[in-house]
Amino acid sequence: xxxxxxxxxxxxxxxxxxxxxxxxxxxxxxxxxxYGIYDAATAGFGKIVFxxxxxxxxxxxxxxxxxxxxxxxxxYAFQELDDxxxxxxxxxxxxxxxxxAHAIWCARRCVKEPFASVNADDCYGKNAYQVxxxxxxxxxxxxxxxxxxxxxxxxxxxxxxxxxxARGLCEVDDQHNDQxxxxxxxxxxxxxxxxxxxxxxxxxxxxxxxxGDEVVSMNMFGFTPAVFEQIExxxxxxxxxxxxxxxxxxxxxxxxxxxxxxxxxxxVRVCPTSASWFGVTYPQDKAGTMQFLQELVERGxxxxxxxxxx
Numbered sequence: 001x002x003x004x005x006x007x008x009x010x011x012x013x014x015x016x017x018x019x020x021x022x023x024x025x026x027x028x029x030x031x032x033x034x035y036g037i038y039d040a041a042t043a044g045f046g047k048i049v050f051x052x053x054x055x056x057x058x059x060x061x062x063x064x065x066x067x068x069x070x071x072x073x074x075x076y077a078f079q080e081l082d083d084x085x086x087x088x089x090x091x092x093x094x095x096x097x098x099x100x101a102h103a104i105w106c107a108r109r110c111v112k113e114p115f116a117s118v119n120a121d122d123c124y125g126k127n128a129y130q131v132x133x134x135x136x137x138x139x140x141x142x143x144x145x146x147x148x149x150x151x152x153x154x155x156x157x158x159x160x161x162x163x164x165x166a167r168g169l170c171e172v173d174d175q176h177n178d179q180x181x182x183x184x185x186x187x188x189x190x191x192x193x194x195x196x197x198x199x200x201x202x203x204x205x206x207x208x209x210x211x212g213d214e215v216v217s218m219n220m221f222g223f224t225p226a227v228f229e230q231i232e233x234x235x236x237x238x239x240x241x242x243x244x245x246x247x248x249x250x251x252x253x254x255x256x257x258x259x260x261x262x263x264x265x266x267x268v269r270v271c272p273t274s275a276s277w278f279g280v281t282y283p284q285d286k287a288g289t290m291q292f293l294q295e296l297v298e299r300g301x302x303x304x305x306x307x308x309x310x
Contacts, residue, residue, distance in 0.1 A: 001113045002046035003136040007033060008103045008219075009060065009120035010053045010079035021120040022056075022063045025286065026293050028305035032279065033064055035123050035293070037072075038306050040116075043129040044137075047073040049110045051103050054078055077107040085232055088239045091246060099250025100219060101231050101238075108228040116222050117253070123289075124151065124220050125275020126301075132222045135271060146266040149222040150182060150257065152215035153277050155191075155198055162284035164190040167200075168217035168254040172270050182268040185217060185258040215270065217254060218277050230260055 009021040025032055037048060048068060052060050057076070068074050079097060082090040083106055097103070104117050114136040118124060128151045135149040152170050159165060169188050172180040190201035197212035231253075238251040260266050280289050297304045 001137075002044065003133055003222075004047040004049060004111055004113055004115040005037070005040045005045045006049045006051060006077075006104065006107050006111060006115050006117045007036070007120050008051050008079075008100060008117060009033070009064075010051050010097060010103055011119075011121070021052075022060060025280070025290050026302075026304065026306060027290075027297055030293070030304075030306045031064060032123050032289075033120050034067070034306045035302060036118060036129075037068060038302060039124070039126045039129040040133075041072065042126065043133040045116070045129070045133060047075070047113075049075045049077055049107050049115075051077045051079050051107050054080065075110045077110050079103045079106045084239065085236050088236075091242075093246070094248075096248045097250070098235075100253040101251040101256040102235060104223075104253060105228060105231045105235060108225075111228075112225055114222065114224050116220065119219050119279075122218055122220075122277065122279040124218065124277055125273065127275040128220060128273040128277075131271045131273050132220065135222050135269060145264070146224050146226040147269060148224070148227065148257070148260075148266055149269040149271050150185070150217045151220040152270045152272050153218055153275075155210065155214045155216045156193075156212055158216055158218060158277050159191065159193050159198060160281050160285055161193070161288075162282040164192040165281050167191045168219070170215045170217055170270055172215075180270045182257070182261050182270050184261065185254050185268075187252060187254045187258075215272070218279075219253060221253065221257065222271075226266070227260075230265055231256055234259055 022031060026034060050065060065074055081094055116132045131151060132149060155167060158167060167188050169186045170182060171184045173183045188200040191198055194209060197210055199207050199209045202208050234256045235251050257268060261268055278289055278292055280286055296302050
């Protein structure tokens with residue numbers, strides 16, 4: 001079955017200071033999504049589902065969606081605060097989106113086939129899309145548990161020079177026939193470069209220094225539709241806690257995937273990639289990202305304008 005690409009593009013870009021989803025970064029005005037869609041189409045993804053918000057739908061369709069609607073099947077899912085499981089309603093003071101797990105769940109009506117989920121403001125690289133597409137095309141009908149995947153990057157290739165970031169630290173179990181499966185996925189806060197390695201702030205408020213060869217998730221996952229029911233179950237738990245102690249916390253997909261693994265409700269294969277990840281977390285990241293994209297175009301790795309190459 002041809003896999004679908006679900007692009008999470010409803011974020012608010014609070015640290016960056018604007019909507020990165022529709023900002024021009026490429027030499028011909030391309031968005032970061034343009035590069036990911038090009039790589040996904042080349043790898044064999046057959047449909048795109050954009051998860052966005054109604055309040056910028058018109059601009060998004062004009063800047064991004066219109067490039068692809070005549071070339072690939074395109075659908076739109078909307079991450080709205082009041083799209084919640086039965087029995088829950090939106091509280092009056094909630095303004096912040098419910099998080100990446102909720103964003104993926106909001107695509108449930110559009111996706112009936114294996115799919116990859118990615119952030120709109122990250123460039124994952126050609127090989128990453130090839131790796132995920134290969135996993136999603138595998139015949140898993142005889143397996144007793146759903147089998148998902150997460151693309152793993154060396155942590156030092158994913159950090160910003162301009163501030164701390166959050167990263168999902170992948171711990172793997174023993175290899176099975178040259179394959180590694182996730183044992184835990186721990187969301188590390190305040191990860192930053194430190195000397196020749198990296199460090200992060202643990203739950204106790206202490207800085208922990210990493211080795212530098214750790215593998216991290218950049219929120220590029222491969223799922224089957226079975227994950228929607230699993231996400232809903234975890235989303236209900238999250239919302240029940242919110243009823244008792246409301247705050248602005250989010251239901252994040254790394255945390256949900258970690259719980260799915262802990263509950264042995266699915267296996268998650270860790271797929272290493274040779275691709276280089278790049279993105280923009282802070283405004284200062286933009287210049288370096290634009291320069292890197294210019295170099296890729298000059299080397300002939302992408303056409304310019306890229307929309308014509310899909």
